[in-house]
Amino acid sequence: MAELEIASWASFIGLLGKGFILLALVAHLASAIFSFVAKGDVKKNLLSQRMLLVGGLSFFGALACLGSLFLGHQFGFEYVRKHSALDHEIQYLIAGMWAGQEGSFLLWALTSALFAMVIAPKTGIYRPWFTFVSSLFLAALAGILTYETPFSIAAAGTDISEGVGLNASLLNYWMVIHPPVIFLGFGSLTAMFAWACSALLTKNLDEWVMGLRPFAIVSATLLGLGLCMGGFWAYETLGWGGFWMWDPVENTSFVPWVVVAALIHGIIMQVTRGSWKMGNVVLAALPFLLFGYGTFLTRSGFLGDTSVHSFAEMDRSALWILVGIVLASTLGFVGLLLTRSKEIARSGVLAPKAKAEGFWHKERMYGYGIWLLLATGVVTGIGMSVPLLQSLAGKSPKVVEEHLYHQVLAWPYPIIVLLVGLTPFLSWKEKPIKEILGSLINIFAVTFFVVGCLTLWVKWAGKELVIGNFAILIPGQPAVLDKKVHFFGGVEVGALPWILFLTGLTVFAILANLARLWGNRKRNLSGLGGFITHVGVMVSMAGLIFSRGFEQRVDFLAHPTKTADAFGYAVDVEGPTEKYPFIGRTGEYTDRDNRIRLVVHNQNEKFVATPGLYFMMSSQGPAPMVWPFVHRTPLYDLYFVAHEFTFQGSEPTPFQPGEQARFNTILVQFDGLRTEGELGTVGVKFIADITITDENGPRKFSPYFQFMGPGEAERPSIPVSDEYSVSLDHVDAATKEPYLVIDYRTEAFPVEVYYKPLTGFVWWGVGIMTLGGLMAGYARRSPKKSPDSNSETTPEIEQIEESQDATPEPVEV
Numbered sequence: 148m149a150e151l152e153i154a155s156w157a158s159f160i161g162l163l164g165k166g167f168i169l170l171a172l173v174a175h176l177a178s179a180i181f182s183f184v185a186k187g188d189v190k191k192n193l194l195s196q197r198m199l200l201v202g203g204l205s206f207f208g209a210l211a212c213l214g215s216l217f218l219g220h221q222f223g224f225e226y227v228r229k230h231s232a233l234d235h236e237i238q239y240l241i242a243g244m245w246a247g248q249e250g251s252f253l254l255w256a257l258t259s260a261l262f263a264m265v266i267a268p269k270t271g272i273y274r275p276w277f278t279f280v281s282s283l284f285l286a287a288l289a290g291i292l293t294y295e296t297p298f299s300i301a302a303a304g305t306d307i308s309e310g311v312g313l314n315a316s317l318l319n320y321w322m323v324i325h326p327p328v329i330f331l332g333f334g335s336l337t338a339m340f341a342w343a344c345s346a347l348l349t350k351n352l353d354e355w356v357m358g359l360r361p362f363a364i365v366s367a368t369l370l371g372l373g374l375c376m377g378g379f380w381a382y383e384t385l386g387w388g389g390f391w392m393w394d395p396v397e398n399t400s401f402v403p404w405v406v407v408a409a410l411i412h413g414i415i416m417q418v419t420r421g422s423w424k425m426g427n428v429v430l431a432a433l434p435f436l437l438f439g440y441g442t443f444l445t446r447s448g449f450l451g452d453t454s455v456h457s458f459a460e461m462d463r464s465a466l467w468i469l470v471g472i473v474l475a476s477t478l479g480f481v482g483l484l485l486t487r488s489k490e491i492a493r494s495g496v497l498a499p500k501a502k503a504e505g506f507w508h509k510e511r512m513y514g515y516g517i518w519l520l521l522a523t524g525v526v527t528g529i530g531m532s533v534p535l536l537q538s539l540a541g542k543s544p545k546v547v548e549e550h551l552y553h554q555v556l557a558w559p560y561p562i563i564v565l566l567v568g569l570t571p572f573l574s575w576k577e578k579p580i581k582e583i584l585g586s587l588i589n590i591f592a593v594t595f596f597v598v599g600c601l602t603l604w605v606k607w608a609g610k611e612l613v614i615g616n617f618a619i620l621i622p623g624q625p626a627v628l629d630k631k632v633h634f635f636g637g638v639e640v641g642a643l644p645w646i647l648f649l650t651g652l653t654v655f656a657i658l659a660n661l662a663r664l665w666g667n668r669k670r671n672l673s674g675l676g677g678f679i680t681h682v683g684v685m686v687s688m689a690g691l692i693f694s695r696g697f698e699q700r701v702d703f704l705a706h707p708t709k710t711a712d713a714f715g716y717a718v719d720v721e722g723p724t725e726k727y728p729f730i731g732r733t734g735e736y737t738d739r740d741n742r743i744r745l746v747v748h749n750q751n752e753k754f755v756a757t758p759g760l761y762f763m764m765s766s767q768g769p770a771p772m773v774w775p776f777v778h779r780t781p782l783y784d785l786y787f788v789a790h791e792f793t794f795q796g797s798e799p800t801p802f803q804p805g806e807q808a809r810f811n812t813i814l815v816q817f818d819g820l821r822t823e824g825e826l827g828t829v830g831v832k833f834i835a836d837i838t839i840t841d842e843n844g845p846r847k848f849s850p851y852f853q854f855m856g857p858g859e860a861e862r863p864s865i866p867v868s869d870e871y872s873v874s875l876d877h878v879d880a881a882t883k884e885p886y887l888v889i890d891y892r893t894e895a896f897p898v899e900v901y902y903k904p905l906t907g908f909v910w911w912g913v914g915i916m917t918l919g920g921l922m923a924g925y926a927r928r929s930p931k932k933s934p935d936s937n938s939e940t941t942p943e944i945e946q947i948e949e950s951q952d953a954t955p956e957p958v959e960v
Contacts, residue, residue, distance in 0.1 A: 152307055153223035153300070157216060161224060164212030164298040167205045171256070172289035174202030179282035182275045195278050199267060202285060203260030210257055213250065213297050217243055222307040226250065226297040232312030239313055242322040245330070246313055248446060249297035254326065256288040258334025262362075266338045269358050276345035277338075284337055287472045295465035315763055315772040318739065321380035329373025329400060333438055335366035336403060339410075340435035343428045344480060347487040352424040356414045359431065361927040363411050364676075366434075368920025370404040375687070375913040386775045386788040388901040389695060390909060393552045398531035399441030403434035405524040409517045410434075416513050419575060420502075423517075425488055432480050437528065439473040444535055505577030512570040519559045519566075526555050554634055561652055564688070567681050568656035571663040590658045597658075598651040604782075605643070605697060605904070609715055620751060622782050624714045624902045626697050646696035653689040657682050676923025683916025690908025694784070699902045705745065705789070706796070706895040708870045709811045713900040714785065719746045720896060724757065736762050739772070743789040743896055747778070754778055758789040760896070779907060786901035792894035799876040799886035802835075810889045813871060814840040818847075820878065820885055829856055833878045835885040839867050850875040850887065864890050 153161075178198035185191035213226075217240045222228040230243035230250070245254045263281040270277045301307055313322075339359065346355045377397065378390035391397065410430035413423040447466060503510050530552060534544035572586050608623030630642035664678040703711040705720035712718070721744040723736065742757035759774025771791035778785040797810055802817035809815070816838040824831035832853040838845050846867070852875040853861040864872040869892065876886045 153221065154219075157219060157221040157223065160212050160215050160221075161298045161300070164209050164216075165293075165296060167209035167212065168253075168289055168292045168296065168298075171202045171205035171209070171260075172286055172293060174198045174205060175282040175286035175289060178202060179279050179286060182279040182282065185275055192275060195275070195282075196267065199260075199278055199282055200264055202282070202289070203257075203264045206253065206257040206260050206285075206289075209292075210244065210253055213244055213253065214241070216298075217241070220310070222310045223301050224297070225299045225301045225305075228301055228305070228307060228310045230310070230313055232310040235310075235312060235318075238320065238323045239318055242317065242326075243313055245326045246317055246322070247297075249292070249295050251326065251330070252288060252291055252295065253297060254330045255333055256285060256292065258327075258330045259288065259337040260285055260334075261331075262334045262338040263341070266342070266362060270342065270345065271354065271358065272351065273342060273345035273349055273355055276348040277341045280341035280344045281337060284341070284472065284476070287468060291465045291468045294468065315739065316384050319380055319384050321376055321383065325373060325376035325380055328369060328376055332366055332370035332373050332400075332404075335362060335369060336407075336435040336438055339363060339366060339407075339431045340476070340480075343431035344483060346428055346431075347483050347491075350487060350491055352428060352491060356417050356427060360411075360414050360418075361924045363407060363414060363431070364920055364924040364927065367404060367407040367411060368680075368917055368924065370400060370407060371684075371920070372913065372917050374400050374404060375909075375916075379910075383775065383777065386773045386899075388698065388700070388775075388786050388788075388899075388903065390691065392549050393527070393530065393547065395531040395534060395546060396441075396445050398527050399438065399445060402441070402524045402528045402531070403438045405520050405527070406430055406434045406437065409520040409524075412513050412517050412520075416510070416517075420510055422502075422510075425484075425491070426517075429484065436473070436477050436480065437524075439469075439476060441531070443469055443473055444531070503576055507573060507580055507583060508577050509570055509573045509575050512566050512573060516563060516566045516570070519563050522559050523556060523563070527552070550633065557634070561649065564649075564652040564656050564685065567685065568652075568659035571659060571678065587659070590655065590662060593658055594651055594655045597654045598647055601650060601693075602643075602647055608904075622751075622780065623904060624699060624783070627699065642696060646692060649692050649696075650689055653685045653692065656685045657689070660685070674926075676919045676921070676926055679919030680916050680923060681919070683912045683914070683919055685912070686915055687909050687912025690905050690910075690912060693905040694903040694909065697904050701900045701902075703898055703900075704793070704796070704895050705743075705898045706811075706870075706891055707893070708891075711898070713747075714902045716747045716749045716785070718756075718898070718900070720744070720898075721746060722894065723760070736760070737764065737769075742776075745776075745787060745789075745898070747785070756785070756787045758787045758898075760789045760791070781907065783902060783904040784906040786903055788899040788901075790897040790899070792896050794891045794893075794895065795888065796871065796891045796895060797889045799888050801879065801882075801884040801886050803884065810871075812841055813867070813889075815873070815887065815889065816840070817885065817887070820883060829854060833875065833885070835875045835887060837873065837887070839873070841868060843868075848873060852877060852885075866892060868892075 175198065178195045181191045181195035181198060185195060216224055216227050217231050218237070220231065220233060226247060226249050230246045231240050235243070244250050263285065267274055267278055339362065342355055342359055346352050382390050410427060413427045413430050416423040417427055446469065530547040533547050537544045572583055604621070604623065605626040607621050608625050610621055612619045612621055626643055628643055631639045632642050632645045633639055660678045660681045664675055667674055699714070701713045703713065705711055705718065707720055707722065710717050710719050724742045724744055739761050741759065741761045743760050745756040747754055747756050756776045756778060758776040761772055762769035763772055773788055773790060776787045800808060804817060804819055807814060807816045818836040818838055821834050821836065822831060823834065830853065832851050834849050834851040836847065836849050838847055848865055848867055850865050850873050855861055862874050862876060864874040866872045872890045872892055874888050874890065876888045878885050
C-alpha cells in the first residue's frame with residue numbers, strides 16, 4: 148500500500164497541512180461572523196481581526212508543510228508525485244509547489260490573505276465590512292482546498308519511488324518567480340473588491356480612495372510585472388519566437404490589469420474633480436470578478452487544448468464551490484450596487500465639481516482614456532471567452548487568432564498612446580490648442596527624427612556605409628518592404644509605414660513623459676512615478692511592436708557537411724554537446740541539459756549558439772522537447788530553435804538519364820534504369836545505376852526499389868561515404884523516372900532562426916515600468932488627512948495634482 152510506505156514524519160506533515168487548511172476555514176468563517184455581528188462592539192471587532200490573522204497565517208503554515216514534502220521527495224502524496232522528481236534541482240522543487248491546480252489555489256489563498264492582513268489596519272471606518280468580505284472569500288478558498296487538497300495520499304498500488312516531474316516547459320527559472328509575483332497581483336484584487344464592497348456598505352465613497360490609491364498602483368505593478376514575466380518565460384522556453392499570443396490564460400490576467408489601470412486614472416479623477424465616485428467602486432470590484440471568471444474558465448476544462456497554460460479539470464465539488472464564489476460575488480456586488488447607488492445618489496455625494504469647459508483639458512482626456520482602456524478589456528474578454536462559448540454550443544473549442552486581436556485593438560491603441568503623451572501637457576482647465584502645440588513642438592521634431600532614423604535603419608541594415616576611407620557595416624537585417632498588414636473589410640496597408648506609425652506614437656509618448664518628468668523633477672517628486680511608469684510601458688510596447696512587426700525567420704537543415712546562411716551569418720553545426728564541465732555530466736538526447744552546438748559567425752563577430760534538444764520518455768514513445776537559444780545584441784536578437792533530428796537530406800528528386808545534381812559536397816549523376824523480374828509481379832526490382840563524385844573521385848552505386856506486395860516495398864539506403872547514403876524512393880510508372888533520395892548517415896537538425904529587432908526594449912521597459920509603479924505607490928502610501936474627513940479631497944492632493952498643471956515651457960532638446 149502506498150500509504151504504508153510514507154515516512155512517519157511526512158505523514159505528520161501531511162496531516163498538519165490539512166489541519167492548517169481546516170484552521171484557515173474555521174478562522175475565516177469566525178472572522179466573517181464576528182465582523183458581521185460586531186456593530187461597533189470593540190471586543191467582537193478585535194476577535195474578528197485576530198481570526199483574520201490566524202486564518203491568514205494558517206495558509207502560510209500549509210504552504211510551508213507542502214514545501215517540506217517537496218524538498219523531502221515525498222512521492223506518497225499525489226500532488227508531490229505529479230509535480231516533482233528526484234532529478235529536479237531545488238528551484239524546480241519549489242516551483243512544483245504552485246505548478247498544479249491545488250498548489251496554485253493555495254498560493255492564491257495565501258497572497259489574498261497577505262493583502263487582507265496588510266490592508267485591513269489601514270481601512271479605518273471600512274474595516275468591519277472589509278474584514279467580513281475578505282474573510283468570506285478566504286473561507287471559500289479554504290473550502291476548495293479541503294476538497295482539492297495538495298495533501299492527498301497517492302492511491303494504493305502507486306509507485307512512489309519516483310515522481311512524474313514537472314512538464315518540461317516549466318523547468319525554467321521564470322517558473323520559480325513568475326507565479327508568486329502574478330499571484331501577489333491576484334491577491335491584491337481580493338482586497339480591492341472587499342474595499343469596494345465596504346465603501347458601498349458604509350455609503351461612504353469619499354475617503355476610501357485615498358487609502359486604496361497606493362495599493363491599486365502596487366496591484367497594477369504586480370499584475371503587469373507578472374504578465375511580462377510570463378511573456379519572458381514564453382520567449383525563452385516555448386520556441387515560437389514571441390512574448391505574447393493572446394492565449395486565453397494570458398488574457399485572464401491581462402483583462403483585470405487593464406481595468407486596474409483604468410481604476411488608477413479614475414481615482415485621480417475623483418480626488419481632483421470629485422467625479423467617478425460610483426465608477427471607481429465598480430472598477431475596484433471588477434478585476435476580482437473578472438479574474439474569478441477567468442479562473443473558472445481555465446480550471447473547468449472548457450479550454451481543452453487551446454492553451455499552453457490550461458490546468459487539469461477541477462474536482463467537481465471544488466469546481467462548484469468556485470462557481471458559487473464567482474456567482475455569489477457577482478450577484479452580491481451587483482445587488483449591493485443597485486440598492487446602495489440609489490440611496491447614495493439621493494444623498495447628493497455623487498455630485499462632482501463643476502466640469503471644465505471646452506475640449507483640451509485633463510478631465511476630458513482622462514475620461515477618454517478610461518473608456519478606451521475598458522473597451523480594450525471588453526474586446527479581449529470576449530476573445531478569451533470564445534472557447535467557452537464554442538464548448539457550450541457543442542463545438543470543438545478554438546482560440547481567437549492573434550491577427551484578429553490586432554485588427555480590433557489597432558483602433559483604440561493609437562488613441563490611448565496619443566493620450567499618454569498629450570495629457571501630461573494639459574491642465575484641469577481648458578488650454579488653447581496653440582499653447583499645447585507650442586509646448587510639444589520640439590517633442591514632435593525629435594519624434595520625427597527618431598522615426599526617420601529607424602526608417603533608414605530598417606532599410607539600410609546589413610549594408611556598408613562608406614564615409615571617406617572608412618566603411619561601416621550597419622548592423623541588422625533590412626526589412627521585407629512588400630509585407631502587408633490586413634484589416635477588416637479586405638483593407639491592406641504596407642507593414643513598413645504601419646509599424647513605423649505605431650512606433651512613432653510610442654516614441655512621442657516616451658519623449659512627452661520624459662519631458663514632464665524632467666520639468667517636474669524639483670516641484671513634485673510624488674508625481675514622478677507615474678511618468679516613469681508611462682515611459683516603461685511605452686518602451687516595452689515599442690519593443691513589442693518593432694520586434695514582432697519586423698520579425699523575420701529563416702529555416703534550414705544543419706549538418707556538419709554544410710554551412711548554412713542566416714541573416715548574414717554563417718552557421719556551422721558541431722552536433723550535440725558531449726560534456727558539461729560545470730556539472731561533469733555526459734550529454735545525451737534524454738538529458739534535458741543536452742544542447743546542439745551551432746558556430747555562428749560573420750565578419751564582425753563569432754559566437755556559439757546552443758539551442759536545447761532532448762527527448763522525454765512517455766507511454767507514446769520519446770517526445771522531443773526544444774529549448775531556444777537567444778543571442779542578444781543592443782539592436783536585435785537572433786533566436787535559434789533546433790528541432791527533432793532527421794537523416795533525410797533531400798526530397799525525392801526525379802532524374803533523366805545523364806542528368807546531374809549536386810547535394811552539398813557530392814555530385815550525383817543518373818546513368819540508367821534497369822529491372823530484374825517481371826513487371827507487375829511481386830518481387831520485381833527497379834535498379835538505378837548512378838555515379839557519385841566527391842573528393843575521392845567518381846564511384847558507381849546501384850540503389851534499388853523492390854515491390855513486395857500491395858503497400859509494401861523494400862528500398863534500402865546504400866552508404867556512399869561516411870556522411871551520406873542514397874536510396875531509390877520510387878519510379879514514376881508513366882515517365883520511368885527514378886526518384887532518388889540522399890540521406891545523411893549522422894543526425895541533421897532542422898533549425899529555425901528568428902531575427903527580432905529592438906527586442907531589448909521589451910525587457911528595459913518592464914524594468915522601468917516596475918520601478919515607476921513602485922515609486923508611485925510608495926509616494927501615495929500615507930496621505931495627510933483633511934480636518935474634514937468627509938471632504939472630497941485633501942488640500943495636499945489638490946496641491947499635488949495642480950502642481951502638475953503648471954504650464955510647461957517648450958521643451959529644449
